[in-house]
Amino acid sequence: DAGVTQSPTHLIKTRGQHVTLRCSPISGHKSVSWYQQVLGQGPQFIFQYYEKEERGRGNFPDRFSARQFPNYSSELNVNALLLGDSALYLCASKPGQIQETQYFGPGTRLLVL
Amino acid sequence: GNSVTQMEGPVTLSEEAFLTINCTYTATGYPSLFWYVQYPGEGLQLLLKATKADDKGSNKGFEATYRKETTSFHLEKGSVQVSDSAVYFCALSGGSPSGSRLTFGEGTQLTVNP
Secondary structure, three states: OOOOEEOEEEEOOOOOOOOOEEEOOOOOOOOOEEEEEOOOOOOOOEEEOOOOEEEEEEEOOOOOEEEEOHHHOEEEEEEEOHHHHHHEEEEEEEOOOOOOEEOOOEEEEEOOO | OOOOEEOOOOOOOOOOOOOEEEEEEEEEOOOOEEEEEEOOOOOOOEEEEEEOOEEEEEEEOOOOEEEEEOOOEEEEOOOOOOHHHHEEEEEEEOOOOOOOOOOOOOOOEEEOOO
């Protein structure tokens, strides 16, 4: 079975631009979460979506937004990019909403110049 | 809120040495505890987990026991290999008020030399 997939794998943007990152969960998984991992640090929670509704939001500015589609795939959008947004963006999926193991994709590495 | 503290790295060992990476946590309620591993240039892979006190998670020779009295979940392996070189993250989910989001430690870089 395919794992969590993310696209693109790498991305280079300039300050002020907008970016969209995509995630496809494991088949049968209805919950998707997004994490930001800055180089040398642990991942930080951004959003959780379950059944197309936002179920949790981390301490990130409103420039960050996300959505989940009927097929349970998800997009993370970041507006007005800053240099500090350079990071590995990880998507994770799990079957339901409550405490369960999350399975991570390979990530999208974003560089903002 | 929830937090996870890992021993500072990096850790460098010789092949077949014993490994311990310390992890302690702060959480309200009864969180689940995890160890994830990240190989260079890759995402996170689940290594092992424990969902209640005194549970022992194990996988690929690695073990960790959920100790509620000391709020700890230390990772151990009896004999490390070069292929174990990676960054190891301790994490928790559950408890209040963070729900099912994962809270990670800062990570511990392990290098195993032949």
